[in-house]
Amino acid sequence: MRAVVVRAFGGPEVLQIADVPMPVAAEGQVRIRVEAATVNPVDLATRSGALTEAGLLPARDVIGIGWDVAGTVEQTGPGVTGVMRGDRVIGLSDRLDVPIGTQAEHVVLDADAVTAAPAGVSPAQGATLPLNGLTAAQALDGLGLHPGQTLLVTGAAGAVGGFAIQLAVARGLRVVAVAGAGDEALVRGLGADLFVSRTARLGEAVRSLVPGGVHAALDAAVVGAAALDAVRSGGAFAALVAGGAPVPLRGIRVFNHWIRADGALLSRLAALVEAGSLTLRVAGTMPLDHVAAAHRRLAEGGLRGRLVLTP
Incomplete structure (x- = not known):
């Protein structure tokens, strides 16, 4: 073969x-x-x-x-x-x-x-x-957010970012999406509440929308320290690639998420696809x-x- x-x-x-x-x-x-x-x-x-x-x-x-x-x-x-x-x-x-x-x-x-x-x-x-859906779902699990809290997603128009937006919204989270200016309609269509252009000074732009900063960030675009600056002190930060985790300043819990196969979780994601909740x-x-x-x-x-x- x-x-x-x-x-x-x-x-x-x-x-x-x-x-x-x-x-x-x-x-x-x-x-x-x-x-x-x-x-x-x-x-x-x-x-x-x-x-x-x-x-x-x-x-x-x-x-x-x-x-x-x-x-x-x-x-x-x-x-x-x-x-x-x-x-x-x-x-x-x-x-x-x-x-x-x-x-x-x-x-x-x-x-x-x-x-x-x-x-x-x-x-x-x-x-x-499988890979991108599980990455988003498992990283969200690791962030440990509660309904009503705010999540920053970088690379929001990408494969992992798009899944992360929809899964976060399904969990009752408020999403700030970071993407190119031409992708604003796309990410808002996926459920993002707020939008920031990836060319903006991220910490300042996000904090102008969310005073004090977001509760957590899922860094699908490997932005690193600039995305960390948008997270409030004591928040959480998920990096998705080796070397993508910034220094955990201000008591922020920073971790690298390493993907693992999980047929049971994948089954739940497939059910969301069938229900029209995951694109x-x-x-x-x-x-x-x-x-x-x-x-x-x-x-x-x-x-x-x-x-x-x-x-």
């Missing part, structure tokens, strides 16, 4: 479509015939070697690429319950050190990392949910062998949604 791998770090040109052995589902696992796999910033960081430089991924002869998947279960390993052959599912591969990622014709995942695909959406749409955004689809072009386009920025590979 075919799979996207890298054997040397570098630009998109190092991505290869390799012929690899068909994976076999072991105990507690399922094999999925991949119908869609999303391209995310973590894939670019894996391919470039940035994750290895950061000490997050050992250097290997072959590294698989891809985290999100939507497809059909075609094999179940011993001990698997609740998932059957033929089920349409979405799931997350949350390990960096793998020879085959989800950008492949087939992938094996732990059964508790997948859930039924939301009804009424395409595989490409469903594949955009899936596909920026475009490409065949698997156009993966290098997808990496180049994502690196250019400005996408409103995710690019999806369709093996």
Whole structure:
């Protein structure tokens, strides 16, 4: 079968479509015939070697690429319950050190990392949910806010930011969205109460809208210290990438959120999609062998949604 791998770090040109052995589902696992796999910033960081430089991924002869998947279960390993052959599912591969990622014709995942695909959406749409939806939901859990409190979301027009707005609003939070001026209508449509342009001096602009500062920030755009300045003393701050956590000034609880697969939480997010409370955004689809072009386009920025590979 075919799979996207890298054997040397570098630009998109190092991505290869390799012929690899068909994976076999072991105990507690399922094999999925991949119908869609999303391209995310973590894939670019894996391919470039940035994750290895950061000490997050050992250097290997072959590294698989891809985290999100939507497809059909075609094999179940011993001990698997609740998932059957033929089920349409979405799931997350949350390990960096793998020879085959989800950008492949087939992938094996732990059964508790997948859930039924939301009804009424395409595989490409469903594949955009696991990594970015779980990141937003788990980071919000870590912030520990209560209904009525105020949350700052940077990168609010992006994939994680958009999910964060909608999930925060569903929790009764008041959202201040930070994005480009042209995205104000988009983020307000997702439920943001207040808007600040990303070109503004963030602390001052947010505090003019929310006296004393917001209760917490979810920093999807890796703004760092400027976003921290908008948080009130004793608040909370969620960073989403390695090296993105600013110094915890003024008693602010700063933490790096590290994503983990969670089929049960993913099921709840899928239910929100079915209810129309969570918006899936596909920026475009490409065949698997156009993966290098997808990496180049994502690196250019400005996408409103995710690019999806369709093996």
